[in-house]
Amino acid sequence: MRGSWLLPAGAAMLMACGGGSALAQDNQTDVDMGPESAGELMPVMVHLGDLLIEDPWTRATPPGAPTAAGYLTITNNGSEPDTLIGGTAGIADQVEVHEMTMQGEVMEMRPVPGGIEIAPGEKMTLEPGGYHLMLIGLDGAIGFGDDIPVTLEFEKAGAVEITFHATVVGGGNPYSMGMGGSHEPDTMDGMDGM
Secondary structure, three states: OOOOEEEEHHHHHHOOOEEOOEOOOOOOEEEEEOOOEOOEOOOEEEEEOOEEEEEEEEEOOOOOOOEEEEEEEEEEOOOOOEEEEEEEEOOEEEEEEEEEEEEOOEEEEEEOOOOEEEOOOOEEEEOOOOEEEEEEOOOOOOOOOOEEEEEEEEOOOEEEEEEEEEEOOOEOOHHHEOOOEOOOEOEEOOEEOO
């Protein structure tokens, strides 16, 4: 879907967002992940060349939701910039890089043409209310605890498959439990954020 989406702030409650654990599919990647321990997720780290991708997650979606959002952190440990340009997922027609901003009382969500550049030494966090991945044209609902494979595409480093772990509808980052994270809804001015 191209162009901007303008949403009254209350409409954000109708939008559902996304998450995960990681899986490597080629020899360019190195995956560090542990099993769930006592109901908590172990941190996920995927290395793709000079890039470190951490803690991908999403949110469960209500039945019939057309979209979900994916969140993660990318650190560029190299000496050259790289750009997250999008991706693919078996559960969605498209995976695009989007940004959400507030324009007064209106939330605007739009694709980011060309993707997000991660400068050398930079740590970029895709999170609710800012940059995120949009999974568009879902072929079914995402349930709490589901693992959603997504292939990320970078301009220089290439492609890597990771798995977004789904928290509850409206939930926060499941990897930050004990550090401000919660299975409770993540709110922005009383409303769920993308």
